Amino acid sequence: MRKISLNQDAEYLKNEQYQDSGNLNARAELHRRFSSNKSGWHPWVLQQMALSPNCRVLECGCGPGWLWRDQLDKLPAGCDITLTDFSPGMVAEAENALSSTGPNFHFETADIQSLRFADNSFDVVVANHMLYHVPDRSRALAEVRRVLRPDGRFIAATNGRDHMRELGEFSRILLSEKEGQSLARRREQVSSAFSLENGQGRLAAYFKRVSLHLYEDSLEVTEAAPLLAYAASTMGGAEILNAELTALAEGWIESEIQRKGAVHITKSSGLFIAQD
Numbered sequence: 001m002r003k004i005s006l007n008q009d010a011e012y013l014k015n016e017q018y019q020d021s022g023n024l025n026a027r028a029e030l031h032r033r034f035s036s037n038k039s040g041w042h043p044w045v046l047q048q049m050a051l052s053p054n055c056r057v058l059e060c061g062c063g064p065g066w067l068w069r070d071q072l073d074k075l076p077a078g079c080d081i082t083l084t085d086f087s088p089g090m091v092a093e094a095e096n097a098l099s100s101t102g103p104n105f106h107f108e109t110a111d112i113q114s115l116r117f118a119d120n121s122f123d124v125v126v127a128n129h130m131l132y133h134v135p136d137r138s139r140a141l142a143e144v145r146r147v148l149r150p151d152g153r154f155i156a157a158t159n160g161r162d163h164m165r166e167l168g169e170f171s172r173i174l175l176s177e178k179e180g181q182s183l184a185r186r187r188e189q190v191s192s193a194f195s196l197e198n199g200q201g202r203l204a205a206y207f208k209r210v211s212l213h214l215y216e217d218s219l220e221v222t223e224a225a226p227l228l229a230y231a232a233s234t235m236g237g238a239e240i241l242n243a244e245l246t247a248l249a250e251g252w253i254e255s256e257i258q259r260k261g262a263v264h265i266t267k268s269s270g271l272f273i274a275q276d
């Protein structure tokens, strides 16, 4: 039997990594403070979605609802937006933040592999940085296709192979060979599941037209603590980063910042627009 990787282990994802927005917050904070592209990921995604008035939208794997929270004034009139995630904690956070805002939001705990919505229910479905967590991607994409109207659009955002690649390089310097290999394997599992490099092929089985749109960005990090918090928030990161290793990593990051002014980290993110 195929062993499920931590990255696609539903129990670990729902009960630990994404039980609430704590881990995502640590990662978002690094991006928020040190990204070179100041226009921001969520405004860019919303722009790419090109929503029209009265459209019906489904978000799968919505997390705490960040895509919508600061962009309510940009939503066309009459949009009806259903936010879903398989983590009840995430759905609760999204609901707390958005239920009283005015636009027509609905909230539901749902796994993208098995949606309860009727065929042809939505004009747009969005999956922002979540398809690489889904073990049965074929089932998920068949579900997305089913609930989308024939002329609907699927927006699937993900990372490329090189996203945050320097973190892998730093860990090779700081970790034992075995720990370094296990982190490298985890990165490979995520990018082999659904990435900027292989997403087009994965989506082409369900949609006639698939286009790739890239978001230009990088990180120029000038403080050690947020980078360490990011590393600790990743899958398995907190177990590896014990007190001794954290102190070692902190010293190393600070000396890099002193030497170069900032630690440069590559970002590789974007999205596919899939439609018939």
Ligand SMILES: C[S@@+](CC[C@H](N)C(=O)[O-])C[C@H]1O[C@@H](n2cnc3c(N)ncnc32)[C@H](O)[C@@H]1O
Pocket: 013, 014, 018, 024, 060, 061, 062, 063, 064, 065, 066, 067, 084, 085, 086, 087, 090, 110, 111, 112, 113, 127, 128, 129, 130, 133, 134
């Ligand atoms: C990396 S987070 C992204 C959250 C949000 N889309 C964002 O970008 O801020 C991945 C989210 O997908 C959810 N998720 C993972 N597998 C899922 C599945 N099979 N069905 C629905 N949600 C899932 C997780 O609970 C988590 O909230």
